[in-house]
Amino acid sequence: MKAFLxxxxxxxxxxxxxxxxxxxxxxxPSHAAFTTEGARVDRPGSNLIGN
Structure with missing residues (x-):
């Protein structure tokens, strides 16, 4: 029991x-991690639906 504890x-x-x-x-953050040409996020939060 002592070994398990x-x-x-x-x-x-x-x-x-x-x-x-x-x-x-x-x-x-994702905008810093994914900075390749295929997945660039310039302004985080500005590309949300309805904004």
């Missing part, structure tokens, strides 16, 4: 650490 605690800590690391360093 230790494994669950370890998994939670690793998941939290990975989520924090990936959220802080690897995410960027």
């Amino acid at each position: 230790a494994a669950v605690i370890f998994a939670v800590i690793m998941a939290f650490g990975a989520a924090t690391f990936l959220d802080s360093g690897f995410q960027q």
Whole structure:
């Protein structure tokens, strides 16, 4: 039982650490991420339906 509890605690800590690391360093807005000629978004929010 102690090994299972230790494994669950370890998994939670690793998941939290990975989520924090990936959220802080690897995410960027779509208008910055997709800047190729085939998918350029110049003004985010201006091309929505009804606007």
